[in-house]
Amino acid sequence: MAWLGGFGRLCAVFLAICCFSFQGASSQLVVSPVGHTLVYALAGSDVTLLVSFTGADDPTVTWLMGGLPVVTWTIGSDVPPDIAEDRKKVLNIDPNGSLTFVNVTLGYTSNYTFEMTKSGLAKSVTSFTLEVFESIQNVILTQPDLVIEGSKQFTLQYSMLQGVVQQQMWFFNDIEINSNSQYTVAERSLVIHGPNRRDTGRYTVFLMNPFSNVTTRINVTVLYGPEKPILEALPAQPFYLSGDTLSVSCKAEGFPLPTAKWDFGSQIPDQLNGVLNLTNVQTNQAGTYMCTLVNEQSKEKLQMNIILKVYERPSGNPMCSVQSVNNVNLQYYCMWPGGTPQAVLSFPTLSNTSSGAETFSLTFNASDNLNGKTVTCMADHPVEQNQCSVTASSPMKFLPSVRTRVSSDGKIVVTIECVSEASPEAVVSWSQGSETVAAGTTYQISSNATQLQIRDYNVSNFILQNYTCTCSNPLGSQRREVHLQGPSISDFSLFRNLNGTIVTLTWEVPPTSVVTGFDIQMKGPYLPNKSRNGTQKRGSADVFHTIQQKPGSVRSVDIFFLDPSLTYRFRVIPKALMVEGEPSEVQRIGPGEGLSGAAIAGIAAGIPCSLFFIVLLGIAIYFCFHSNKNKSRQRRYPVSRAVEKAITTQTETTPHHLLTGGLKSPPDYNRLNLTPSERSMALPSFVPPAPVRVATTV
Structure with missing residues (x-):
């Protein structure tokens, strides 16, 4: 077999040279196998599936194993062949496209297809079959411990350490056995039907493949006779x-x-x-x-x-639930279907005496002690003990949501949704004022009643309307009123980029506002238009004009191509179809951003006035200080007798605020809010100065 492989490789090389010599002479791509297309190989050896081709210089070849690509390569290309990572150690592709297996294993036994393609030429295909064998070793033939006469059948089986069997033959006392009513020759076994004493003897199995063969024998004795x-x-x-x-x-x-x-x-x-x-x-x-x-x-x-x-264990896990009965009572359910035998179910916290199989329920009057109480179902089965829990709760507080859209027929559709978490699930009802809302042309209620749709052409019909949704279950209820209002904006902001060429406008609307769209308006220079000659500008506007229109679901917009040296003003007008709401506040961007013209004029006029006021204040402070200083000076010139007499007749009752000569007035303890017992020292006493005689010199 080795020399055959070498001869095949020489043939492939010869054909490749011939093909190269005559390339271009033929416009048809032809692929053919070199040697046999049925190839036997011994596991661990190298084997090559040889091919030859004509009609192209650098065709693309693909080897398929059982229909799945395992190798792809363009002949003569510097790019390595595309080989699956787990097959790179075994598969190699030769320069002429032949496929070589290195240390081939049993797993590579398969049908292989060689496909060759070239742009502009028809695809050419050839096929091989590779069978990999191992040498048969250590074959052991076994039989049942006891072969009883009259039993249905017994089977002889062989096992081996390794090997791939291509053909097996069975013999009984050296006579070949073929499948018939008494014997069935199966894979790795021989079945003897209805054995009896005549089946006692020597059985032989002969195994072979292209690389080895083995013969194994065993003696079989058929026994009979009963005991306890x-x-x-x-x-x-x-x-x-x-x-x-x-x-x-x-x-x-x-x-x-x-x-x-x-x-x-x-x-x-x-x-x-x-x-x-x-x-x-x-x-x-x-x-x-x-x-x-x-x-x-x-x-x-x-x-x-x-x-x-x-x-058999019941499928899944136990399932617990609680349901409303006429919106008055609570019915607790526990289910664990299937299983053999059926599981026994009970609610120990609700009843110690009641139980059921597979599906069990208990009904109780709704009460406050059941609100928020977790109830556990115990599920007993011989295979497993399991449990599940459920908690009944009254509806929780919730916030209704309002959405607005325009239908295909041009009607405003306002959807109010009220969902409250509750167990059992809350039942939702709708009312307008004191009347219950019923489904019809104007009103549509969802199947679970959580959504109310109001359809009308006129937005004014929605304004000042109050709707109430009530969510209730046996444990309680929650009510919320929804007051619809016209199109309006609750918040409007402006953000610009670092260059001042793009601004982002963001806004919000009240939760219950009916809005179907927005007009984005601007006052100031017109935004540039793009034309064939490039970007151009067209003047400016002294009034707000609409530059974009957005649907009611949008809450932001970007404005591009702004000139940072110019001033722009923006606002958003909410709309419900053709009805406009109050515009948003105006946001301004540009030089002197944040100060109006009047503010700038006021600041310019106020600066000189402020300086003049500061000068006057300084002069007044100076004169006051100078005047007080003159008054505090002590007199040093003689006084008249009248003055002396007036001074000497002064009494101690002179108020302290008339003192002169720099004496300090006593502290005001009333102002300090101190009682006599809280004073740390005695009150100072005022002693008038002694009379002074002054001589007058003439």
Whole structure:
């Protein structure tokens, strides 16, 4: 085989040279195999699927393994072949497109397709079949422990350490066995149907493949004759779960050994030598199994029964819920369907005496002690104990939401949604004033009543209308009123970029405002228009004009191509179809941003006035200070007798605020809010100065 591989490679090289010599002479891409298309290989060896081609210089080749691409390459390309990462150690592509397997393994046994494509030429394809074999080693032939005459069948099976079998042959006492009513030759086994004593003898199996062959023999003895049977299930346990695998055996002592037969109602389980192998056992296979032993010579019969219990866990987990009964009572549900046997369900916190199977419920009058109380359902099953919980609660406070849109027929559609978390689910009702809202042309209510749609052409019909939604369950209710109002804006802001060329306007609307769109208006220079000759500007506007229109769901917009050296003013007008609401406040951007013209003029006029006032204030302070200083000076010139007399006749009752000569007045304790006992020192006393005689010199 090695020399054949070398010869094939030489042929491939020769054909490749020929193809290269005559390239361009033919306009048809032709691919053909070199050698056999059915290739045998020994695992661990190297093997090549040789191909040749003509009609192109650098075609693209693809090798497919069982229809899936494994190698892709353009012949002559510097780009490495595209080979799956897990196959790079095994697969190599030769320069002529042939596929080489290095240390090939059994997993590469498959059909391979070689596809070659070239732009402008038809695709060319050829196919191979690769079969990888291992040398057959250590073949062991086995039989059941006991072959009983009259049993249904017994099977001879072979196992081996390694190897791939291409052909097997069975022999009984050196006579070849073919499949018939007595024998069935299957893969790796020989089944003998209805064995008897004549089947005692030597059985031989012959295995072969292109690289090896092995012969193995075994002697088989058919036994008969019953004794008291022994029945057991393995593994031994009180019950089995659905899906388990177990075996139930029926054995008896004696010589020859007896035949055994299992019975289970109308079903006859598979059996071999008195052993039942139950794989993926199901609940319908639970019950009483009877084993019958028969002595074929004496015709004596013995019977014994065994009971199998097969349980199945209920699917999923227990499910708890609470429902409203006439919006007055609470009904607690617990469900855990399926299972064998059915699970036993109970609510211990609600009742110690009531229980049910698979589905269980209890009904109670709604009361405050059940509001917010968590109730647990206990689910008992032989396989598993489980539980679930549910909490009943009254509706919680909620905020209604209002959405506005325009229908295809031009009507305003206002949707009010009221959703309150509650268990059981809250029932929603709608009213307008004292009247209940009923579904019709103008009003539409969703299937769960959480949404109310109001349809009308005239926005004025929505204004000053009050709607009330009530969410209630047996444990309580919550009410909210919705007052619809006309189109309006609650907040308007402006943000600009660092260059001042783009501004972003953002706004909000009141939650209950009916708005279907917005007009974005600007006052100031017109925004530039793009024309064929480039960007141009067209004057400015002294009044607000609409530059964009946005739907009612939009809350921001970007304005581009602004001149930072110019002044712009923006505002947003909310609309409900053709009805306009009050414009938003005006946002301004540009030089002197934040100061109006009047403010600037006021500041300019106020500066000189302020300076003049400061000068006058300084002069007044100076004169006051100078005057006080002159008054505080002590007189040093003589006084007249009249003055002396007036001074000497002064009494101690002179108020302290008339003192002169720099004496300080006593503190005002009334102002300090101190009682006599809180004073830290005695009040100062005023002593008038002694009379002074002054001589007058003339």
